Amino acid sequence: MKSVVITIKDFKYTVPGSVAPGAKVTVKNDDAQNHTITSAPKGAFEVTANGGGGSTTFTAPTKPGSYKFICTFHADMGGTLVVK
Numbered sequence: 419m420k421s422v423v424i425t426i427k428d429f430k431y432t433v434p435g436s437v438a439p440g441a442k443v444t445v446k447n448d449d450a451q452n453h454t455i456t457s458a459p460k461g462a463f464e465v466t467a468n469g470g471g472g473s474t475t476f477t478a479p480t481k482p483g484s485y486k487f488i489c490t491f492h493a494d495m496g497g498t499l500v501v502k
């Protein structure tokens with residue numbers, strides 16, 4: 419299964435156009451601050467990527483769809499993960 423990467427820099431998410439159902443998603447945080455990727459509504463996925471180049475992974479949902487997500491630390495951060 420192809421791995422995909424979400425990069426966080428300058429409080430912005432760079433997200434692949436889409437990911438396969440159940441894909442392993444790597445989150446790389448190039449900011450100094452910690453950020454999360456938290457599905458909104460909660461429950462589909464949630465990870466924290468530590469600042470200073472930290473990375474983590476999560477498993478994309480197996481059900482196709484558009485999943486909005488936020489950073490729980492920074493209210494103005496958000497993005498969408500498209501699973502198809």
Ligand SMILES: [Cu+2]
Nearest residue numbers: 453489491492
């Ligand atoms: Cu954040």
